[in-house]
Amino acid sequence: MVLLLFFLFSRLCRVRSAPPLETINASSPQQSRIKHLNRAARGLPPPPPSPFQEEGEGMSTIFKAIIALLIYLLVGLLSFFMLEIELEGTATSATVDALYFAIVTMTTVGYGDLVPKTVGAKLFTCAFVFTGFGLVGVLLSGAANYLVEKQEKLLVQKIYLKYMRKEHKKELVVDDDEVVAAHWKMLVAGVAVVAHFVAGMFALMWWEGMSFIDGFYLVCVTVTTLGYGDRSFRTQAGRIFAIFWILSSTLCVAQFFLYLAESRTEERQHEIACWALHRPTTPSDLEAADMDGDGVVSAAEFVIFKLKEVGKIAEEDVQDILKEFAALDYDESGTLNVSDIHISTLVKET
Amino acid sequence: MVLLLFFLFSRLCRVRSAPPLETINASSPQQSRIKHLNRAARGLPPPPPSPFQEEGEGMSTIFKAIIALLIYLLVGLLSFFMLEIELEGTATSATVDALYFAIVTMTTVGYGDLVPKTVGAKLFTCAFVFTGFGLVGVLLSGAANYLVEKQEKLLVQKIYLKYMRKEHKKELVVDDDEVVAAHWKMLVAGVAVVAHFVAGMFALMWWEGMSFIDGFYLVCVTVTTLGYGDRSFRTQAGRIFAIFWILSSTLCVAQFFLYLAESRTEERQHEIACWALHRPTTPSDLEAADMDGDGVVSAAEFVIFKLKEVGKIAEEDVQDILKEFAALDYDESGTLNVSDIHISTLVKET
Known part of the structure; x- marks a missing residue:
């Protein structure tokens, strides 16, 4: 759930955030150049920079977000390390278990293979999961925003521009770039989901000695953040793998479903735009x-x-x-x- | 997680959906009336209705969504009822358990107090949770959109307009209605969250005989969809209560965190608007x-x-x-x- 807040808010921001200044003051590079020359010739000063469009704002936000996440996980690690004797369940090494428990809690997977036993541990866990909600929803929003935009620009649009644009361009009535881009993003996210499934099942069969069906079942139960807990990572090697894999696989699946929803919105938006422009x-x-x-x-x-x-x-x-x-x-x-x-x-x- | 997709997508839609036709063709009721009279006097036909603005479109979408949700839960109920012998864990009555398991799975709480035992039951559960994701993300989006808008209009804006607008209006530089409305929505959602906490803890202490701390812990673990499963609803009365309470409390908490994020976006949006209008x-x-x-x-x-x-x-x-x-x-x-x-x-x- 917490991961979807992450994406959700990043979308909210993206839809409503201010564009870079150059798109405001110029409609095309040519026009921009001409305007700039004219302005210089007449001795006019350049337009004042917007305080909301600082260079590197994205980087400083992402830096802050990573610091916040690291502090959050470090607090979790230290607290659960000290509370180790107050957790009950299958134990491996104290450090691995503490970090594994923090990740399983933060992503709301909550297997229940490790649970807080004492009143203090229970209350701390409640505070920890709610802080995670707040942290992810509010503090990381800028980073998500920045990452999503950057990733889209670099990955999807490059692929799309290279191979798809020319063929599609012919039969277009209204520019449906956004619809095609949404489909491409979904495809890329889908491939990432499949890769995570394969990696997760392989790790479970290898380190945890699970059968093919049980591996598949646990991967499904984890990436959807269901986390029944009848099967979970019980070896130290498995838990070290899980620390990285749970975070990235739940993010991937959430992103895939987000793109699924987005591509439907884009299609509808495209229909409306077509209708409005051509009626x-x-x-x-x-x-x-x-x-x-x-x-x-x-x-x-x-x-x-x-x-x-x-x-x-x-x-x-x-x-x-x-x-x-x-x-x-x-x-x-x-x-x-x-x-x-x-x-x-x-x-x-x- | 699935619940946040629900809200997330509803927001996506709301930001980008088309407004009602009257706001397009007229800037104020007076202007609209004058335009209409002028048009009639000159024998001009009324403007063509937009195919995307049909009266009652919201209602038919919400109707479809409720039908889809009922079919989904009915399929879950019937399947898990038949698979009852293939579930293991604390059992009460077969019907209650099947519906309880469907709700716990659909909301991704996943206590693990009931888990699928056989290969068939495991694969069906995987399909069920992913279908829930898809259903909620894509099919219910229209309903969420409609509900959220309606609720905002009816509840929040009424309260706000009645008691707050006049006092605030004086010191405003730019119309910050949206910022104030976002704070109000957060307050209303916060009250609903507290009500769910109280109801949940009362039920757990009453029917499940839990201590105050354990009740609070289980409520926290449930509303965040963590669902470790060390504590859960184990009596028939508790599970009947849980069927309704889990769905509504997880929705409430997700909505609260959404409003928290939204109010921050609105504040930033308001700052940008202030800056742009007054520089x-x-x-x-x-x-x-x-x-x-x-x-x-x-x-x-x-x-x-x-x-x-x-x-x-x-x-x-x-x-x-x-x-x-x-x-x-x-x-x-x-x-x-x-x-x-x-x-x-x-x-x-x-």
Whole structure:
């Protein structure tokens, strides 16, 4: 469950986070270059950098998240190491058992092959699992966000751009890159899930001496975080393997199901976009789109109308910005020009 | 874990789903009424309804989802009822045990107080838990979406609007409704979590004869879907209670942590919006915002510029729509008017 909070929140962030500054100030590299030259020629200063778009913000967040996770696991390791005598169940070495118990608890697999025995150990375990929820949901969100975006860019889009784009491009009506990318991501995640299944079953048969069916059963019970506990990792070698494998396999399966859901959303979004872009525009649409009431619809007005239609933006978003626009438009011409900006700067200085 | 997929996907949908048609075609009730009257006076037809905005779509989705969930649980109940002799562990009545096992498996709590014994039962359990993942992630998404939206509207916004809006409104710089609403939702979910804790502990002490500490421990281990299985519901009355309580308490806790993450996102979103709306507009911003290159920035152009700045929309969204705009603009005037629409209708008819 905790792992899904991880992904869930990363998605939440990704959908709503601010884009890099260059996509705001320029629609294409060419346009950007021309604008930059023009600006320099006229002696204009570069636009102020956004405080939310600092270079390396992703890296510092991921660094903080890794530190937080390490501290969390270290606290778990030390606490459960000291509580070792207060855990009951199949024991191997104290260090391995403590880390194994921390991982099994953090991922909510909870086999129950090691359980807290005393009141103190029970209360600490409750605090530990809830802290894990909070930590993963809130603190690691930035890192997840960064990782997911980076991974998508590097892995999926590279493969996709190299081999698939040209063939697909021909029959497209609306750019369905996102739908195709979602299918590719699902395929990559699916391959990773199969690899984890094979590795897990091999390890269980090798170190734990399980049968093929029991290995498969325990892998299923683990990656879904069910963790009945009738079968589990009971040897030291198996538990060392489990420490790494449980974390990465549960992440993988969660990601796969996430992509499954996402690809369905993308398909629907694509349908809506197709419908909105290709339905005939009626005179009443023109009327609805005409924001300034001049009887014609400019390109920008048409863009806003269509964005509202496909659900990308809401009326409140537009209204807040229009208020600010009205405040800036000192000469009440219905447009902003350089003199409006000069006046607003003077007003703010005085 | 499966429960978080549920919420996760509902969020994904909510962020990206299309708004109701009335918010597209009108910015306010007054404006809508005036537009409608104007349109009727000129004998214009009403705008075509969107195929994605059907009345009662939410209801039919929720109906389908409930049917799917009932079928899923019925299949689980029947199968585990027939496999009863193939489950091992503490047994009460066959029907209660089968449903209890299905719920414990579906929510990935997995106590392990009942486990599949034979190869057939193990393989069926694996299939059952993965089907649950798929079902919840994909099929119930519409229902989750509908429920979450409805609940938010009815419960939270009503309370909030009644008691909080007026006091808060005074010191606001940007409309932070969403931030306040996120805090309220968290509070409501928090109260629900506490209620589930109290109910669960009471039931465990009453029916299962547990101590206060053990009751608290088992509640924690259950709502986080850990489910070690050293303590569990072992009496028939306890299990009947557990069937309902496990489902609703795990949902509640997942929702609470989701709101926790959401309120943090909303706060950040609010900061970005504040910064973007209130930073001084520079001449180079005007240049960047001027889409049609006429030297001045219209209201619509300003809205698009700011939406890009706060990350609500991306450049690709705008480009796709601009292509359609160019295709519709037959007289190449840079604006759409009624004659463009007439020509496009004629072109499409021939």
